[in-house]
Amino acid sequence: MTSPSQDRWPGIAVVAVDLDDTIVRSDKTVSPRTLDALLGWVDAGGRLVIATGRPPRATEGVPEPLHRFPWIVYNGVEIVHGGRVLHRDPIPLEETRAIVELLLAALPDHRIGLEMGDMLYTNRPLGRFGAQHVEDLRRVIDRPAAKILFSLDGEESLRVLEALPPTVKPLVSRKYRLVQIMPRTASKGEALRRLVEGWGLSMAQVMAFGDDVNDVEMLAASGVGVAMGDAEPEVQAAADRITGTADEDGVAQVLEKMRPWMPG
Numbered sequence: 016m017t018s019p020s021q022d023r024w025p026g027i028a029v030v031a032v033d034l035d036d037t038i039v040r041s042d043k044t045v046s047p048r049t050l051d052a053l054l055g056w057v058d059a060g061g062r063l064v065i066a067t068g069r070p071p072r073a074t075e076g077v078p079e080p081l082h083r084f085p086w087i088v089y090n091g092v093e094i095v096h097g098g099r100v101l102h103r104d105p106i107p108l109e110e111t112r113a114i115v116e117l118l119l120a121a122l123p124d125h126r127i128g129l130e131m132g133d134m135l136y137t138n139r140p141l142g143r144f145g146a147q148h149v150e151d152l153r154r155v156i157d158r159p160a161a162k163i164l165f166s167l168d169g170e171e172s173l174r175v176l177e178a179l180p181p182t183v184k185p186l187v188s189r190k191y192r193l194v195q196i197m198p199r200t201a202s203k204g205e206a207l208r209r210l211v212e213g214w215g216l217s218m219a220q221v222m223a224f225g226d227d228v229n230d231v232e233m234l235a236a237s238g239v240g241v242a243m244g245d246a247e248p249e250v251q252a253a254a255d256r257i258t259g260t261a262d263e264d265g266v267a268q269v270l271e272k273m274r275p276w277m278p279g
Contacts, residue, residue: 027238028216028276030056031064031087031207032266033225034077037243040261043076050078052267057084061275064210066203068195068229070161071095072133072145089130089161090186090197090229091206102209104201105159106183112156114163114179114196119152121175127152128164163196186229190247195229204232220276224258224266225250241269 032038032053038045057063065077066087074082085096094102106114111129118127119138128146129136135146136155149155165172167187172194176185179196186195203225208218223230223237226246234240235253242254243265251257259265 026220026276027061027222027273028220029062029064029211029214029222030270031066031203031221031223031233031237033203033227033230033233034065034067034069036226036245036261037224037230038261038266039076045076045078045081046264046267048264049261049267050080052264052270054080056270056273056275059275062214062216064207066091066207066223066225066230066233068227070130070133070135070145085210087203087206087210089201090195091202091204092161092198094206094210102206104198105161106163106196106198108156108159110180110182111160111163112153114183115152115156117178118163118165118175121178122165122171125168125172126166129156130161130164131156131158165194165196167192167194188228188247190227202232203229204234204236207233208236222269222273224269226261241266 038049040046053063063084064087065081065084068090069088071088085094087094092104093100115129126137126139129152136149136152137146138152140148179185182199183196184199186197207221211218211221218236219238221237222239222241223233224241225234226243228247228249231249231253234250240254241256241258242251244257244260258268
């Protein structure tokens with residue numbers, strides 16, 4: 016791998032950025048430098064995509080100008096833009112019910128969450144905006160889930176993954192001590208591909224930035240994958256380049272040296 020200063024990567028027309036620990040710093044803000052670099056990229060003719068594991072409601076620390084671009088949320092389960100859902104690929108209703116039953120039986124002492132209808136339902140109080148504590152998660156399942164989450168705590172957390180149906184996949188984030196169960200067909204990389212091809216472009220024209228395991232497929236599928244300086248080992252292994260951390264404005268370090276590819 017080489018540093019961002021060694022190559023200006025001609026041909027890139029789209030930049031996709033994760034939020035937390037990629038453009039959102041440890042103080043939960045986006046720095047003016049990084050915001051200027053992102054908006055400068057767009058002003059120069061490039062396209063920008065926000066790709067996050069967050070739900071649509073979770074806008075903490077994200078400056079208003081970034082909301083005018085397409086957002087990939089729930090790690091690729093949905094694409095939203097301008098208040099509209101452009102694409103949705105959730106866990107089917109009956110599968111959601113079966114997985115929740117499995118987790119409640121196998122992990123009775125774990126925190127379990129269910130993202131459904133832009134609301135997080137949990138079996139333990141969280142005291143967080145958009146989260147609702149319910150004694151029995153089974154009673155609120157009335158639609159497909161965007162994802163199902165549980166705390167990563169002990170070997171039983173990993174053993175239960177072997178019993179999941181083949182139509183879903185787990186994202187195991189040791190960084191956040193969390194397991195996210197997703198539809199097997201959903202990922203940031205696949206959602207990004209859908210957007211990019213709709214613009215008449217290819218993934219070879221994308222530069223993607225990320226730091227955690229939910230970014231691996233996106234970085235690997237992009238023309239250039241850039242891992243943050245404190246990214247998880249799997250992310251660094253999938254990346255073509257490594258930049259600084261979010262607190263060091265690592266995304267800006269790269270974009271300030273670039274100009275978008277323009278046809279003709």
